[in-house]
Structures are given as structure tokens and as C-alpha cells.
Amino acid sequence: MRWIPFIVSLPIIFLLGADSPSETRNPDIELLQFRSQITSIIEPINASLQGADQFEVAWRLQDSSPQKLFIANDSTAYYQSDGQWKSVLPSGERLPVKQSAKLPEAVKPLISLNLKATERSLTLIEDQKALWTYSLPETNQIRPSTLQYDAAEHIYFQDNNGSWYSLDRNGKERYKLLLQAQDTQLTCKAAPSGDAFCTSPSLGILAVREKINAPRLIIDGKERFFPQRPEIINDRTFVPLRSIFEAMNAKVVWNQETQTVTAVKGNRTIGLTLDSEKALLNGKKIQLDAPPILYQGSTYVPLRFVGEALGATVIWEDATRTIQIIN
Known part of the structure; x- marks a missing residue:
């Protein structure tokens, strides 16, 4: 693009x-x-x-x-x-x-x-x-x-x-x-x-x-704009889970009582809990480099997890502060 x-x-x-x-x-x-x-x-x-x-x-x-x-x-x-x-x-x-x-x-x-x-x-x-x-x-x-x-x-x-x-x-x-x-x-x-x-x-x-310093987000070659922007928090890049996952055709369900998110795409089912560094991918535990957080009313996850969970290629371009996600 x-x-x-x-x-x-x-x-x-x-x-x-x-x-x-x-x-x-x-x-x-x-x-x-x-x-x-x-x-x-x-x-x-x-x-x-x-x-x-x-x-x-x-x-x-x-x-x-x-x-x-x-x-x-x-x-x-x-x-x-x-x-x-x-x-x-x-x-x-x-x-x-x-x-x-x-x-x-x-x-x-x-x-x-x-x-x-x-x-x-x-x-x-x-x-x-x-x-x-x-x-x-x-x-x-x-x-x-x-x-x-x-x-x-x-x-x-x-x-x-x-x-x-x-x-x-x-x-x-x-x-x-x-x-x-x-x-x-x-x-x-x-x-x-x-x-x-x-x-x-x-x-x-x-x-x-x-005037913001949020990273640009490009999914499958098209720049995307969501109400919740990617954020750099404690030197890690976090992205809004629902916006990103739904843009990649995943179905997302939030359980307020258990503070958990379930996302389904094809044969992949992902489970996350706020503030927990453990996630489930098709029932198998995986380690996150940082836990999901609630930021400005939305669930944010570490950028790297998007690729691991949905099988996508995720590229961070430091020079232009751009996130490339290839589905």
C-alpha cells in the first residue's frame, strides 16, 4: 500500500x-x-x-x-x-x-x-x-x-x-x-x-x-482505523483484541463474570483471561509475553499474540512505527 x-x-x-x-x-x-x-x-x-x-x-x-x-x-x-x-x-x-x-x-x-x-x-x-x-x-x-x-x-x-x-x-x-x-x-x-x-x-x-503517536495498523495491505488505537505500554505494543480479531474474521465473545474472552476463527479457538499470562489455543496452554489488559474500556493483547493465535504473520516496522498483519 x-x-x-x-x-x-x-x-x-x-x-x-x-x-x-x-x-x-x-x-x-x-x-x-x-x-x-x-x-x-x-x-x-x-x-x-x-x-x-x-x-x-x-x-x-x-x-x-x-x-x-x-x-x-x-x-x-x-x-x-x-x-x-x-x-x-x-x-x-x-x-x-x-x-x-x-x-x-x-x-x-x-x-x-x-x-x-x-x-x-x-x-x-x-x-x-x-x-x-x-x-x-x-x-x-x-x-x-x-x-x-x-x-x-x-x-x-x-x-x-x-x-x-x-x-x-x-x-x-x-x-x-x-x-x-x-x-x-x-x-x-x-x-x-x-x-x-x-x-x-x-x-x-x-x-x-x-495529534497522536499511536502506531499505524495495516491488515492485508490496507490501513485500518479503529476507535481503539494500538498503544505502546511498558515498551510493548498492545492492540485492541475485538477490533483486530473481527477484522480478521474471528468471532469474539466477552464473559463479564469470568473476565474472559473467547475468539473462534476456523478450527482455532482462543481463550484469554484479563491480567493472566496464560492463554488457551484449542485447549492447549500457551505462555504470553504480557497479560491482556483492560485499557480505556477495551481488552488489549500483546501484538505478538495475534500471530500466534490466528496463524497470521505479524511484522513490526520500527522505523515507520507500522504494524503489518498478513492474514
Whole structure:
């Protein structure tokens, strides 16, 4: 699979100006300037990313007529351009879509939050009480039809200007992509992983994503994106068990009472217990180099175990921090 470096995708995103010695730069705010794709005569589009210490506009791709943007369960974006469907990964790499191919369904996350939206505010209601309220300035209005969530129940919406907002489930701002001029054609969608895609004729397609150092994950030649990312913990690489195993066509069952996971793929049955360095493969005990752990609400297992359990080839590329799994 070909990796597209960000430097190739970013020739048309610039920071506005430079700091003078007397100025104190706010690291939470990044000023952006985009050249319009419609015509070079139009003034550049100015924007600011607030929350830039943790988030970034990771890339921008040219496309003059993006429409019907939606996100699939694997966090791949799909959109129409000149009557043809296209897709792009959160990394910015385009993937071909055959005209005869059946498109995946748009993601519909299961959400426990009960939000009340008014013209200028969002309020979380629980047991008929308001836990928090997030309000916009008087000049801005929330577009309720744009309200959406990712798998971690982060909240996203656009205002009447086209600007894009993200809050955590406690109502705290994560980031804002604020446009200085109105772009009513801008459409933004949040992926289960938390990556966000935005499209419009003037901006093309761009992505806002969290600045993380998690390893890349490639399964059978295709980069995969899950709400739970691989993690380096105590100098070992751990991966989310359910996401990885189900991506490799294994059936996974969790037993809350015994804190055990059973996974079945073909003639292989794997049994694991949280915090135990012993696992079962077709009833035979095998030794793990580290026990499965519960991390951010999901079961994580050592990377090497994936290959041992499912008969896959697992390669760790240290230079690029990439996990290759060949099924």
C-alpha cells in the first residue's frame, strides 16, 4: 500500500504571518489560509484551529465537486465527485471505488447521551436535570442537523457559518475549526475513530485529527482505523483484541463474570483471561509475553499474540512505527 506523506497533501495550507519578537504566540490557536479551488481570483479562505496543541488539519486534497459525504464503520470517508464515488482514509490516502462495487453503510454509533439543542446552545440532560450547557456567541447558531458523535461519544456540530466544533461528553471544548467567511456548502462528518472529514467546492476535502503517536495498523495491505488505537505500554505494543480479531474474521465473545474472552476463527479457538499470562489455543496452554489488559474500556493483547493465535504473520516496522498483519 502506498503511503502519501503529509507534505505532498499540504501545499495549499499556510500559516498566516510570522510572530514578531514582541508577540506571544498562543500555542492553542493555529491560523490557516486556504487558496480557493474555484478560482484564483477569489481571496484566500482564512480560518483558525482552536485546540491546535492537541489537534491539527492533517491534510487537504483537491476536489472541485465533493458531494454526499459519509463515513463507514472502519472510518473510511466516501463522497461523490463528478458523479463517481471516491473514498479516502484518515491518513489522506485515496482508495479506488469500482463503479459496480456495493458501498458500505454509513456509520450510526450507539449513543447514550441525551442532548437538547437550541439555536445557540447544547445541554446534556440526565434524570431530567441539566448537567452542563455549551453556548455559542450571539452571532452564531447551531445547525441541529449536523449534530453527531464518534465511538467515544465526543460531540460534533457545525454552526450557521459552516465552522466545525468538537466537545467531549462533559461539554468541554476539544477543538474548533472557525471560518472567517461563511461557507454554507461545507459539510463535516466525524468518523468512529474521532477523525473528521470536511468537504466543500472551495476547500476540497480536508481532515482534522488528533495529534497522536499511536502506531499505524495495516491488515492485508490496507490501513485500518479503529476507535481503539494500538498503544505502546511498558515498551510493548498492545492492540485492541475485538477490533483486530473481527477484522480478521474471528468471532469474539466477552464473559463479564469470568473476565474472559473467547475468539473462534476456523478450527482455532482462543481463550484469554484479563491480567493472566496464560492463554488457551484449542485447549492447549500457551505462555504470553504480557497479560491482556483492560485499557480505556477495551481488552488489549500483546501484538505478538495475534500471530500466534490466528496463524497470521505479524511484522513490526520500527522505523515507520507500522504494524503489518498478513492474514
